[in-house]
Amino acid sequence: MTPLCWQLDPRNQGIFLFDGKYISAKGKKVVVIGGGDTGTDCIGTSIRHGCTNIINLELLPEPPRTRAPGNPWPQWPRIFRLDYGHQEAATKFGKDPRTYEVLTKRLLKSTSSTGQE
Numbered sequence: 001m002t003p004l005c006w007q008l009d010p011r012n013q014g015i016f017l018f019d020g021k022y023i024s025a026k027g028k029k030v031v032v033i034g035g036g037d038t039g040t041d042c043i044g045t046s047i048r049h050g051c052t053n054i055i056n057l058e059l060l061p062e063p064p065r066t067r068a069p070g071n072p073w074p075q076w077p078r079i080f081r082l083d084y085g086h087q088e089a090a091t092k093f094g095k096d097p098r099t100y101e102v103l104t105k106r107l108l109k110s111t112s113s114t115g116q117e
Contacts, residue, residue, distance in 0.1 A: 025049040032056045032097070033104050043085030047092055054089055057102040 025046035032042045035058050046054055063080045071078050082096070089097040 025051040027052055029053040030055070031107070034059070035098070037083075040083040040085030043097060044088050047085070047088045054093065054097045055099060056086075056089075056097040057104055058098050058100045059103060060100065062098075062100040 026049045028046075028051050030042075030046040030051045030053065032039050032046070032054065035056065039056060043054055043056055063078050065080050067073075067077050067079060082090075086096050086098065089095075
């Protein structure tokens with residue numbers, strides 16, 4: 001299997017594969033699997049490219065708004081956060097793109113309006 005190799009093109013801040021093809025989310029429906037910094041970077045970049053819709057699938061449940069009793073200081077606070085990518089999605093599409101407690105096993109192409117098998 002050939003690895004997917006890419007490089008930044010400083011002329012337009014885009015990402016190009018070494019074969020010269022440009023990776024863009026323009027006009028596409030985007031699914032981001034996973035969260036954290038990488039997930040929110042993918043969300044923000046897809047929106048700036050001009051995606052038509054975005055969904056972010058999160059494995060874990062939605063965190064509480066305040067620290068839980070089992071998460072005391074000095075542990076990192078496991079609380080709900082709205083990062084820049086989520087805020088950009090909410091501004092553009094009217095809602096937070098995250099769907100929680102989703103275990104992704106595989107992606108299927110579907111012709112149904114719900115997108116489910």
